[in-house]
Amino acid sequence: MADYIVTMEHICKSFSGVKALDDVSFYLRSGEVMALLGENGAGKSTLMKILSGVYTRDSGEITIFGKKVGDMTPHKAQALGVAIIHQELNMCSHLTVAENIFLGREKCRGGILTDKEMNEEARRLLNRLKIDIDPQTVVGDLSVSKQQMVEIAKALSTDARVLIMDEPTSALTSKEIDELFAIIRDLKKNGCGIVYISHRLEELQYIVDRVTIMRDGKFITSAAFKEITMPEIITNMVGREIKEKFPRVKTKRGQKVFEVKNINAGKMVRDISFELYEGEIVGIAGLMGAGRTETTRAIFGVDPKDSGEIFINGEPVTINCPMDAIKAGLVLAPEDRKKDGLCTGLSIKENIALPNLDILCNGLGVVNQKKETEMIEKAVTSLNIKLSNPENDAASLSGGNQQKVVVAKWLARNSKVVIFDEPTRGIDVAAKVEIYNIMNELKQEGIGVLFVSSEMPEIMGISDRILVMCDGRITGELDQENVTQNAILEYATRFESKVV
Amino acid sequence: APQSFKIFLITMDQMDQYWAGIDQGCKKAAAELGNVDYKWTAPDVKDDAKQIEMINNAVANGANAILLAANGPDAVTSALKEAQAKKVQIIYVDSPAKFPAVATYATNNEGAGKTAGNEMLKNLAKAGIKKGKIGIISVNAATASTVAREKGFRAALRGKGYTLLATQYCDGDAAKAKDIATNYITQGCVGIFGANEGSAVGTGNAIKESGQSVIGIGFDSSDAIKSLIKNGFLKATMVQNPSVMGYEGLKTAVSVLTGKVKADGKVVDTGVSVVTK
Amino acid sequence: MMENNLLKKLLSIRGMGQVITVGIGLIIMCLVFGIINPLFFSPVNIANLLRQIAPILLIGIAQSFVLITGNIDLSIGSVVGMSCMVSATLMTRGVDPWVAAGITMVICLFTGVLNGFLVSGCKLPSFIATLGTMTIARGVAQIVNNNYNTNLIGDGPVANAFRDFFYYGKTFGIFNGIIIAVVLWFIFNFLLSKTRTGRHIYATGSNLEAARLSGVNTLHTVIKAYVVSAFCSGIVGLITCATTGMGTMDAGNSYELYAVAAAVIGGVSTLGGQGILLGTVVGACIWGALANGLQFAGAPVAIRNIVIGIIVVLSVFMDVIVRTRRTDKTKSKTTMKPTMVKAS
Amino acid sequence: MMENNLLKKLLSIRGMGQVITVGIGLIIMCLVFGIINPLFFSPVNIANLLRQIAPILLIGIAQSFVLITGNIDLSIGSVVGMSCMVSATLMTRGVDPWVAAGITMVICLFTGVLNGFLVSGCKLPSFIATLGTMTIARGVAQIVNNNYNTNLIGDGPVANAFRDFFYYGKTFGIFNGIIIAVVLWFIFNFLLSKTRTGRHIYATGSNLEAARLSGVNTLHTVIKAYVVSAFCSGIVGLITCATTGMGTMDAGNSYELYAVAAAVIGGVSTLGGQGILLGTVVGACIWGALANGLQFAGAPVAIRNIVIGIIVVLSVFMDVIVRTRRTDKTKSKTTMKPTMVKAS
Numbered sequence A: 001m002a003d004y005i006v007t008m009e010h011i012c013k014s015f016s017g018v019k020a021l022d023d024v025s026f027y028l029r030s031g032e033v034m035a036l037l038g039e040n041g042a043g044k045s046t047l048m049k050i051l052s053g054v055y056t057r058d059s060g061e062i063t064i065f066g067k068k069v070g071d072m073t074p075h076k077a078q079a080l081g082v083a084i085i086h087q088e089l090n091m092c093s094h095l096t097v098a099e100n101i102f103l104g105r106e107k108c109r110g111g112i113l114t115d116k117e118m119n120e121e122a123r124r125l126l127n128r129l130k131i132d133i134d135p136q137t138v139v140g141d142l143s144v145s146k147q148q149m150v151e152i153a154k155a156l157s158t159d160a161r162v163l164i165m166d167e168p169t170s171a172l173t174s175k176e177i178d179e180l181f182a183i184i185r186d187l188k189k190n191g192c193g194i195v196y197i198s199h200r201l202e203e204l205q206y207i208v209d210r211v212t213i214m215r216d217g218k219f220i221t222s223a224a225f226k227e228i229t230m231p232e233i234i235t236n237m238v239g240r241e242i243k244e245k246f247p248r249v250k251t252k253r254g255q256k257v258f259e260v261k262n263i264n265a266g267k268m269v270r271d272i273s274f275e276l277y278e279g280e281i282v283g284i285a286g287l288m289g290a291g292r293t294e295t296t297r298a299i300f301g302v303d304p305k306d307s308g309e310i311f312i313n314g315e316p317v318t319i320n321c322p323m324d325a326i327k328a329g330l331v332l333a334p335e336d337r338k339k340d341g342l343c344t345g346l347s348i349k350e351n352i353a354l355p356n357l358d359i360l361c362n363g364l365g366v367v368n369q370k371k372e373t374e375m376i377e378k379a380v381t382s383l384n385i386k387l388s389n390p391e392n393d394a395a396s397l398s399g400g401n402q403q404k405v406v407v408a409k410w411l412a413r414n415s416k417v418v419i420f421d422e423p424t425r426g427i428d429v430a431a432k433v434e435i436y437n438i439m440n441e442l443k444q445e446g447i448g449v450l451f452v453s454s455e456m457p458e459i460m461g462i463s464d465r466i467l468v469m470c471d472g473r474i475t476g477e478l479d480q481e482n483v484t485q486n487a488i489l490e491y492a493t494r495f496e497s498k499v500v
Numbered sequence B: 001a002p003q004s005f006k007i008f009l010i011t012m013d014q015m016d017q018y019w020a021g022i023d024q025g026c027k028k029a030a031a032e033l034g035n036v037d038y039k040w041t042a043p044d045v046k047d048d049a050k051q052i053e054m055i056n057n058a059v060a061n062g063a064n065a066i067l068l069a070a071n072g073p074d075a076v077t078s079a080l081k082e083a084q085a086k087k088v089q090i091i092y093v094d095s096p097a098k099f100p101a102v103a104t105y106a107t108n109n110e111g112a113g114k115t116a117g118n119e120m121l122k123n124l125a126k127a128g129i130k131k132g133k134i135g136i137i138s139v140n141a142a143t144a145s146t147v148a149r150e151k152g153f154r155a156a157l158r159g160k161g162y163t164l165l166a167t168q169y170c171d172g173d174a175a176k177a178k179d180i181a182t183n184y185i186t187q188g189c190v191g192i193f194g195a196n197e198g199s200a201v202g203t204g205n206a207i208k209e210s211g212q213s214v215i216g217i218g219f220d221s222s223d224a225i226k227s228l229i230k231n232g233f234l235k236a237t238m239v240q241n242p243s244v245m246g247y248e249g250l251k252t253a254v255s256v257l258t259g260k261v262k263a264d265g266k267v268v269d270t271g272v273s274v275v276t277k
Numbered sequence C, D: 001m002m003e004n005n006l007l008k009k010l011l012s013i014r015g016m017g018q019v020i021t022v023g024i025g026l027i028i029m030c031l032v033f034g035i036i037n038p039l040f041f042s043p044v045n046i047a048n049l050l051r052q053i054a055p056i057l058l059i060g061i062a063q064s065f066v067l068i069t070g071n072i073d074l075s076i077g078s079v080v081g082m083s084c085m086v087s088a089t090l091m092t093r094g095v096d097p098w099v100a101a102g103i104t105m106v107i108c109l110f111t112g113v114l115n116g117f118l119v120s121g122c123k124l125p126s127f128i129a130t131l132g133t134m135t136i137a138r139g140v141a142q143i144v145n146n147n148y149n150t151n152l153i154g155d156g157p158v159a160n161a162f163r164d165f166f167y168y169g170k171t172f173g174i175f176n177g178i179i180i181a182v183v184l185w186f187i188f189n190f191l192l193s194k195t196r197t198g199r200h201i202y203a204t205g206s207n208l209e210a211a212r213l214s215g216v217n218t219l220h221t222v223i224k225a226y227v228v229s230a231f232c233s234g235i236v237g238l239i240t241c242a243t244t245g246m247g248t249m250d251a252g253n254s255y256e257l258y259a260v261a262a263a264v265i266g267g268v269s270t271l272g273g274q275g276i277l278l279g280t281v282v283g284a285c286i287w288g289a290l291a292n293g294l295q296f297a298g299a300p301v302a303i304r305n306i307v308i309g310i311i312v313v314l315s316v317f318m319d320v321i322v323r324t325r326r327t328d329k330t331k332s333k334t335t336m337k338p339t340m341v342k343a344s
């Protein structure tokens, strides 16, 4: 007991009545790596944000290094030696790497910033972490993974004795991950306590000592990593058995509905060609940053294309903006629902109607309210969207239902091809199955479905055919019968030249 | 019992001490007469459309007579027509509009501008300056009274051997006027005319600072201008008689309302006095 | 029963809450003015007050359209001035008033297109882009008649018909200025609340990227909003010209800020995507009634500024409180950093 | 060798690119004015021009601080007016000029705190919050001397000392107004580029949430920026008072927009996080040289407005192009490297 450096007991936290944390307790020893596990929305980030002073708890007690602390603030957390690497990138993009690293605790002499010193120290720090970045680069000019490394370096520069890492590896390359693990082992040796949040369970074996599992804002269990098996961890996380995780329906492959020939757009979309048939789901797999999102955006006319042709039902179509694509019968449910999918502040009804106003309006551009209501009712029932009133703000829905609204927007019209970019990102298992069912229904209606996903099990479970992308190119194609994880990985890492 | 009358004074804005002079004249007359409910209102900035609203509001507020300092001579005429239709008596003070009124008590601005020009000539002659550039600072090109002063000033100096530069506008801002005047002096102006209070203050300050013997002529009077005259930085200023305008205007309004006098549309030049050291 | 339903339906319209709160404030304010000076409620003053509100309502509509797209239009006042000067200048040079009005409106609409293009096409921040066009349009207003206010636009029957049409005349006993504003309000309210363009305007202001991905032509949408704004401003310029019977160079000075105030008091959000034109009506009424009522109450100009400033801050403050409460609940519009890839 | 290094170092400062481009524009402009009227380059006019630039530079600094935090301050002009009227009123009522100046500055700083609090504490959009304080401060300027411009602040030695200190006097042959502006520029430039507060101002404007999570007190930071703004505006008010020797109620009218223009022309971004005060110097010089030079060239006022409008739009346009180009470059640079796909 005595060697706990952090104890959090009976922590509760609600966001406007919704309980995100319900009587959670959490303990951390010095020199250990504690994995904090749980499904999306389990409350992991919220718990750690309370520990680092981003949120204030509603009730409960926090003790750090044996001292009870009251309300935390980011500043106080820093002073107590608690550092956090946030799940979302949190950088001032106009400032340099060194300026970001020392933000909030700049070094001054006589009130004057000692930029030279800070640059030097940042350089030493980055060298120690084997991160090859000039501390005087402006952060906005760095790639996402480099920014993530800067964020890690920033947290480490505080000489924290409690270090919280909220999904630090989600944007890192494998080389960088190895470096990170080496750093973690180092810190452990020096007696630092580390909280490690990740959805990549296979990483745990390399660094983790203990695990704490949460579900629906509640503490479930805590155990030494050696004493718990992976299946046990998963059951504890999910808390229920999902019978058919990847429902599959059989249909006959029909006519060719969609063909893309030699599309080039920027550096991330290079010479993309593929075809899609009626009643088939084609998955696009690849490593993060393989250019899948860029490809869908280029096809849909969001980003400009440098060259290439698109055919629908054998007819060539010109797509220069999303409206062209929609008119041609091609729709896209984008990856990032907050940024690209929903108009928050508008009602659910208006969101669903938005891309379908051409159908809903008469010749004068006046919206037919009756038709609109019918369309929304149909969409809501067929997708089983849980809502109290379609006039409510779309942002008032839970994440899964928001995702369904993004999908529903596109199902109200008779499209020939539907592209889903990571439709299951950030939603729970049950909602995922509902999305798979929607895709299957489309397939049965004879619509061509393109399904981009980073999750191997789901892409293997749902797709009839899988295209694999690497470095902006399609490097391979696999049939449902002979697809294996290794085959996908093999194609997904076929780089043209060795990338440094 | 004697009838009581509601009379409004509507000026261009409420910014200058000059307007307060008219107000004081009105108040004095109202106090002497005793049966007048008198109020002074004005738009927050000089703006024709806003002054029209003020007139409409005064009519709606039950005015029997309006003493008006018209922002522009043309702009308000239709509003005045409407007012007259409601039997409101119109008297102009300071600046008339092109609509027949009971009476006008105003400065003849063009004439006053000429007087200012003659003062300028007199002082230039006294200083032995026979030629050179002369600058004019005015409020803006939209205010009729200052435009008329400028016109008169230019007329007085035409053909006398001096070069009149393009008029510069300071929006009545004395600090801006100072900058403009300083620029004029740098350009070698021998004389500057500031066509209103703010312009005159700016002109005087610039001359004071330059230490050069530039002839400054102002218009209107205020504490600051008096001081500049006293110290010789402005040679002269044209002082109007706002208090007389207000006093006579209000008295005439009541006389007409009580039927003692018939409205004859007489125009009374309340005159300017040239104030020098 | 019927009324109850109607009431419910009314209340369910988003933005209605703020409108009702502010509306109650307006009524109280008017009552106070009426008590101070009963003439405030005289029929003459009511007609008069409404006529004074008309141009404020029009520029309020103008600013509302642009604010809802998530932008701002600082050029409104200058376009009013430009419209007033250009039309009057043409008329004094012998052009038929109606033709002059037509030419003027074309120039104004062009300014609107330019604004929209700079903001949406060239991606300039709207504050700066319209600050630029504001200065330029004022310059045009000044230069068109050689830096002088124009002469009277004429006393002939055509000129008088023009002046009556926009300001002095009455139809069914109501001043034409009021009728013009009301008719335009109905048209633009219809456009905003019932048509595709209106939906697109809201969507663009709410989330430009999402709107674009939903097939909305955001460039056209923003241009349309600025064109509506320029149209209303142009009409106000013509009304001003009709009111004064001449062109004045500083007509419309600061109107862009009054317009922001009217829109915002009525619940239009400066962050885009939110607000209804009914709110703008209430905002314009508050603004107009304040000016008129304080004059009736005999208050000096200075007091008026202070009162107006406080009212603007308070009404936005209320709006922000309401919105924050709702945001907490719904977690909308949080400033999440985009798309860190998350494996699940 | 040495100079080469210095040049490199200078060029490496962020934002220097825009400053140099605009600086070249300034030089060309001045040359043109000098050719049209050689008196433009006379020593008297140079001194004079610099003194005319001084207040613009100060309000430019004011606006730059606020813009860099990602906000705007529309109250600048009104605070200038308030400062001018309050100080003059106090002096005409017999208060010692220096005491009056002190009291005035306290009132101005309070306005700054209020602005910062409304924007950062109450989370009002800065445009609206400062629109409110703008109206209120102008009201105070009007009401403080009962809606009149004040009398002369006096002709005694103390009053003259005050007037000399802020405007008419010279130190080492240079006008005090210029010296005040330059000294304040050095102080605030130091504050912005070399101190923790400055760093926090940039961080807050760049990413408020990230700054907050790094332990930056963003509330205090925003308040500090608004206080700097109010301080500079207050000083300009005192300078105006010293210039005219009296209080004028409409002093500082529209200065907030000149300030935006000066800052933006010099490369300060209205989106926050970007800009250096050296740019503001160039922006202020362009603004001041335009006004002065066009008078020397005998151009009508209206032309000035059009020229200024075009310059504002163009300089932001350039800025946007440069920024977009860099973003493009960035995008291609962020070719992400592969990670293991999660296989659970």
Ligand SMILES: Nc1ncnc2c1ncn2[C@@H]1O[C@H](COP(=O)(O)OP(=O)(O)OP(=O)(O)O)[C@@H](O)[C@H]1O
Binding pocket: A015, A019, A020, A038, A039, A040, A041, A042, A043, A044, A045, A046, A047, A087, A426, C328, C330, C331
């Ligand atoms: N600022 C907020 N406002 C409202 N609700 C919130 C807020 N932050 C989190 N929540 C809610 O609290 C719950 C827990 O969220 P949290 O981010 O802690 O989950 P998590 O376990 O970190 O999930 P993930 O694995 O997706 O990161 C969720 O239901 C979420 O919607």
Ligand SMILES: Nc1ncnc2c1ncn2[C@@H]1O[C@H](COP(=O)(O)OP(=O)(O)OP(=O)(O)O)[C@@H](O)[C@H]1O
Binding pocket: A144, A268, A286, A287, A288, A289, A290, A291, A292, A293, A294, A295, A335, A422, A454, C338, C339, C340, C341, D331, D334, D335, D336
């Ligand atoms: N969080 C982010 N912020 C900014 N840019 C990002 C981010 N994530 C990805 N990118 C950009 O996207 C590009 C390629 O990613 P893209 O999304 O196309 O790949 P993908 O194959 O769809 O992978 P995933 O969808 O899993 O991220 C990268 O080069 C990067 O510039």
Ligand SMILES: [Mg+2]
Binding pocket: A044, A045, A046, A087, A166
């Ligand atoms: Mg999380």
Ligand SMILES: [Mg+2]
Binding pocket: A292, A293, A294, A335, A421, A422
């Ligand atoms: Mg993607």
